[in-house]
Amino acid sequence: MNIQDTLSSTEQKVDNSEKIKIYLCGVTVYDESHIGHARTIIVFDVLRKYLENKKKEVELIQNFTDVDDKIINRANDEGIPAHEISKRYIENYFRDFDELNIKRATNYPKATEHIEDIIEFIKKLIEKGIAYASENGVYFSVSKFPEYGKLSKKKIDELKSGSRIQVDETKKDPLDFAVWKFSDVEPTWESPWGKGRPGWHIECSVMSMKYLGGNFDIHGGGRDLIFPHHENEIAQSEAHSDGKFAKIWMHVGMVTIAGEKMSKSLGNTKSIKYVLENWGPNIIRLFCLSGHYSKVIDYSEEMLKENLTKWRQVETCYYELIHANNVEQENISEKIRNISTEFDKSLEDDLNTHLALSSFFELVKETNRLAASEKLGKENSIIIMKEFERISKILGLNIPKINQEEKEEIDSLISNREKLRGEKQFEDADKIRDQLNEMNIELMDHKGKTIWMKKEKIQKDC
RNA sequence: GGUACUCUGGCAGAACGGUUAUGCGUGAGCCUGCAAAGCUUAUACAAGGGGGUUCGACUCCCUCGGGUACCUCCA
Structure with missing residues (x-):
């Protein structure tokens, strides 16, 4: 290095x-x-x-x-x-x-x-x-x-x-x-x-x-x-x-x-x-790592907001991986290996965190792409998750964890909503969605299934 | 005044001699019961100005200019 x-x-x-x-x-x-x-x-x-x-x-x-x-x-x-x-x-x-x-x-x-x-x-x-x-x-x-x-x-x-x-x-x-x-x-x-x-x-x-x-x-x-x-x-x-x-x-x-x-x-x-109260640790870290360490960075709400958007993508990626269960899959091992190599290469070269983040977002994007095209299966997700966690750990990013009790409650609310949607009772279904939103749970409707993600609570995200 | 760093698209920001990455934003589309999220796609007569070296420069050299920091305590 x-x-x-x-x-x-x-x-x-x-x-x-x-x-x-x-x-x-x-x-x-x-x-x-x-x-x-x-x-x-x-x-x-x-x-x-x-x-x-x-x-x-x-x-x-x-x-x-x-x-x-x-x-x-x-x-x-x-x-x-x-x-x-x-x-x-x-x-x-x-x-x-x-x-x-x-x-x-x-x-x-x-x-x-x-x-x-x-x-x-x-x-x-x-x-x-x-x-x-x-x-x-x-x-x-x-x-x-x-x-x-x-x-x-x-x-x-x-x-x-x-x-x-x-x-x-x-x-x-x-x-x-x-x-x-x-x-x-x-x-x-x-x-x-x-x-x-x-x-x-x-x-x-x-x-x-x-x-x-x-x-x-x-x-x-x-x-x-x-x-x-x-x-x-x-x-x-x-x-x-x-x-x-x-x-x-x-x-x-x-x-x-x-x-x-x-x-x-x-x-x-x-x-x-102050910044922690308003934006939380992950966004601050993304912001601080968004430019080369040796250069000046300018603090602004706009920049933090941009990093909030990025952070939401990272969270989405994580939950797509957690919920992945598509049957059809692509072979992504090599792609992930390349991303991993690029990530390391960037840091080896004078700790270029901005480039390293680019690699990370490539992984995020790739995951979300697979999920969108219904090709994110269990085996894929295990491979990707391993790298996701390695990178997150190095960058110090932390997805808020969720406890079992909370998880069960969410699952049950979602299955109720699915039932109502099946019966075309959309008003009641939307009520459940609102209820979940208040718990910072966001639903993502995919073809044939609904997955959820727990969003980090960000004060400024309103 | 000296020293260092810096000047790239609407914004942020890489590439260290060979199609301007990546992200945000914006436009269009897909998906959706509607959303959200996500996906696809489009988005510079460009690189602070001017010279030079080179087959070729964002990348090397010169010059002019802007910005910031340090020269006092400061991460």
Whole structure:
């Protein structure tokens, strides 16, 4: 499998000879997660599920930044301790992402639980003369790392001239960034240099190394993390251990809304909670996977609606497979095998989920075509279903399940309706159809038989 | 100003030198008691503008232009 690497600007082969180690920069837990966060995490979820489907072992580490100015500010606003803010939003995180059908990472390390490791890491940087303590904190000396700028393709002198931030006079160089900030505002920790808290970038260097070792396979996150976050991580990690850091840097494009980046600071975010309530997990996933992960996608109700239509087709396909019992059948093994191969091929090539979805819809279409022409038999459906389920699992799509009791009720209502239709009592038959509709059961009348499907309840689908 | 990404049909979006996939939308038809769903079929004097390389370019090169992101916290 190849993935476009931001550092080398080329596609790199994922070395999957042994366990594949992935570090994903997660969220700072100070507010509701939004659809932009969802996209990045869904992309990595698909990557992971695809690799696992290939029987590869994947170790996915995703951090929570749980110490940060924003968390502290919010805590002050609400008059509660910072850890309660982070605790609340970590809970919200799992509420949202579990519902989005994200497989939980191997581990979710938190910055506050790795303060000792962070201090040790900084100690070594200081010993090597790469970091220094000054009045306000401990800083990483960018000039000691000649390759600084290699990820974001920035030249150090250009950064200097373009620097808009207020220069902290206690730094040796305006580009130097904090690895430890002195502070008396809680939360703080003691350190050999003074009381304070870690800088933002250091946690990822420390935790990725701790859990995955120095040279792991893929390091990912949103594009907006390239600079300064990932640039600084590389500097810290490679300066610390003198070895190459992550092998592949994979960055997911932003989600815009009306052409503008969705971000908390712009106040134009759509929270996952909101989108889940209105559209449900499957449509969000289809939407997030509808373009190449590296590109921008624009959030709009129209796009979600389009994906709702697609999702209904997928549901139809599933229920056609469940109910398949035609006698006459076509030989479809080869066709399905080709679809399966194409699907994999698309993902192998830089996780092209859009193309992969095309293959999936081909399978859906083929199934529905067979059903329409009364040529979808049991053997066919077993072959197709196997692939349908494999693909659904990789993409993280989930048909709502139905329990036995519900099923029996539906079957009995349908047979009543069939009886009434046979007697041409259409008004009463239609009443039953309406009744089923209210249960989100949709009937599809085929020649000689009626099959049903349970539609996922979508708020916006009215 | 710098860097990166991006510009393909009404919309979304692939193809990485060789009949513009796929989905949505729209039109027509089939199916149906009627619906719904589904199926069939049609839908670009086109590829941001202009050059070039090539037998042939969406795909490579140059140039001009638009958009977005990053350069400050951000998935």
